[in-house]
Amino acid sequence: MQRMKFVIGGLLIVAAVIYLIVSSAQASAEYFMTVEELENQASSLVGKNLRVSGAVIGDTITYDPETMNLMFTIAHVTGDNSEIESQGGLAVVLHDAVVDPNRARVRVVYNGPMPDLLRDEAQAIMTGHIGEDGIFYADELLLKCPTKYEEAVPGQTDG
Amino acid sequence: MLADFGYGVLVITFLISLYSIVIAIYGEFKKSAVMVESARRAMLLTWPLLTLSALTLVYLLVNNHYELEYVWAVTNRSMPLYLKITALWGGQAGSLLFWSWLLAAFTSAVTLRKWDRDREFLPWVIVVSSVTLAFFLAMIVFFENPFAKILGPVPVDGRGLNPLLRHPGMIIHPPMLYLGFVSFVIPYAFAMAALITGRTDDRWIRITRRWTLWAWMFLSLGLVLGARWAYDVLGWGGYWGWDPVEIAALMPWLVGTPFLHTVMIEEKRGMLKQLNMFLIILTYDLVIFGTFLTRSGVLSSVHAFAESAIGPMFFGFIGLTLITSVALVIYRWGDLKSENSLHSLLSREALFLLAALLFLGILVISFWGTIFPLISELFTGQKVTVGPPFYERATTPLWGGLxxxxxxxxxxxxxxxxxxxxxxxxxxxSIVALIVPIAAYAGGIRQTVALIGFTLVALVITVTLYEFWRGARARSRKSDENFVTALLRLAGRNRRRYGGYIIHISMVLMAIGILGIEIFQTETQKNIAVGDEINLAGYTIHYDSLAQFRNQDGRYVTRAVMSISKNGRDMGELYPRFDIYPDGQPMTIPGVRSTLVDDLYIVLVNWEQVGPQSTPFKIYHNPLVKWVWIGTYLFVFGVLVAAWPEKEREYASARSRRKKAAYGTSGAD
Incomplete structure (x- = not known):
């Protein structure tokens, strides 16, 4: 009897922790998507938190400094790092994606100051959601240009 | 030439640490005191040798020896002297050397203590710390040699440290964290020694009690300094982002903290021995894990991990030590049985146990969130990640419970x-504490989490002060001292207890800051021209002017002057800026006005086309965040009170008195 109440107490805590993990994971899970997957499954992804990465096509960038409305299009790049390596590195892959007119592409809308690194053939990593209209609405925009520094810094500097 | 010398010294130190492992074990089995003494002296050699090696590296760093890859990677000619010296821990190879150097220093300090009655621990403490040291030295010698030379022509200049790391916070943050990490090796070594020798009473805990407290303090400070650096430099308005690297540093803390508490129950009541063993083992392995992760950037991708040579080695070592240690605990399971049993759910020991479970719950959540992407990718092929909202949502109830x-x-x-x-x-x-949420509600605060949070803060503060008051009053009545003298003497006599209470207050002060920024942060972003204004949270921010110029060290500085006012009252100026280093790396330095009530945090967004006609600003209003830093000062004071050496023995319970009688007076702990 003495033992029982402690066992039950312990089990309750374990159950609570599991519940917290499961419910929080469902509420805030972010799905990594490539542009291709986004294009193919757009309708089933509405309402989910998504993280998409692609190559920025320089000609498509439009920015209105008054409303801070930023629009651009990204082209599909593979999400597989070893594939990127075998194709000659990130810079090459990004370049190929931008010049290939047959690649899957998606239009992106973001509201905020235009990031410095947003330029042709940069890698854009965005979190946000896809609208019924097939446009990706980004809440957070992170840009990567192949860097020469060791990855010693937490990558929290957004847009 | 000098580099070869530095590397040679490392190799010799590695061999010496192997020698001390072998000879300590052999001496123990042969019952040869001479051999154990030889192992101890070998152990003592490692620190001077590693000092020599580290100084060699510092010399090479300071004198621009760019023929070395490490020197090239972390320094350049334009860096000031102090940054060249601290570049010792600016990269992975140097960090490992620095880590080993600290470990050798701590192990030497431990082996120099008076061992008198704890002789049987000595060989095993040597073995465990030497195994750890040998592992790190092997990583350096075979995989991450800071003395490795660049193939081909010698570069004229180095690449230089990432500008984000050229900040005072980044100079003291890694050593603090490492001090915390490394000092946890010592209690672990004693725990293992206790298991191996079968002397599983609370002796190992008493010897290492103070070590653990210092370790915990450095670890905590390391975490706070990292947060401070992020707040000052990264320019995203916050200080903690639940980044995998941050979590890796937090995880040992999440186990070390309950360990500090549950060992008290073992000392006082002879309970939870098995749990304490598990906690210290877990802390040790999370420390190794954290050391690895904080420098390697491995979690950014699974593939980077597979490709890094030291990744599998680290995981192999963690697996091996974990299995060995747990096997030892199971082997001694019977000896680790509790001397008392838990009776009531509300007893002090049951509540401590509950706290430990809550901490472990937070640990599991953090760990799960970190490895979730890997697991999901492995089983479903779909890469899923969880961000800060996951951690915040899942851990908030547990933090509240704590x-x-x-x-x-x-x-x-x-x-x-x-x-x-x-x-x-x-x-x-409780009644006194209830004034706070009622006042907050009357003041217009409606967020449930905030109201509960502030209530808990108030409860902890009133209870703790009430404890001080109760104790001091009882003492002043009994001994005819005035209240203040009684209070000081009381705290002085029960340092660990009252130091702990001070730490509790410091923790809830930090909680005030965290609640403030998490719940009440507001932000705005806008492009404005010189002469325009932005309003946020009652502040009026007027954009006075913009200057762009080249600094002496080659940085291209863009700096805005903003004058702040609130309700027509002038509040001074802020100067948000961003610097572009000659190599193109940007660094954003926010303008911050910090008060006890709130911080106004202005970021000049780094953008190529910044000009007086159109400048993008991000402005954050962070209420109460300063309390995080205030709490930190009080925290250090609390640890000093708790850990300061004292003549009188605290916790002279019947149990420990019995022990003392059996063992004679205690040693050098």
């Missing part, structure tokens, strides 16, 4: 405690 326990546990009794006895002790402080 705060509640900080309020209740000091008032509950050892052994037996019921709702009635606890209620009698707690109703007065």
């Amino acid at each position: 705060m509640l326990l900080m309020g209740i546990a000091p008032l509950s009794a050892w052994g037996h405690s019921t709702i009635k006895t606890l209620g009698r002790a707690i109703w007065k402080p």
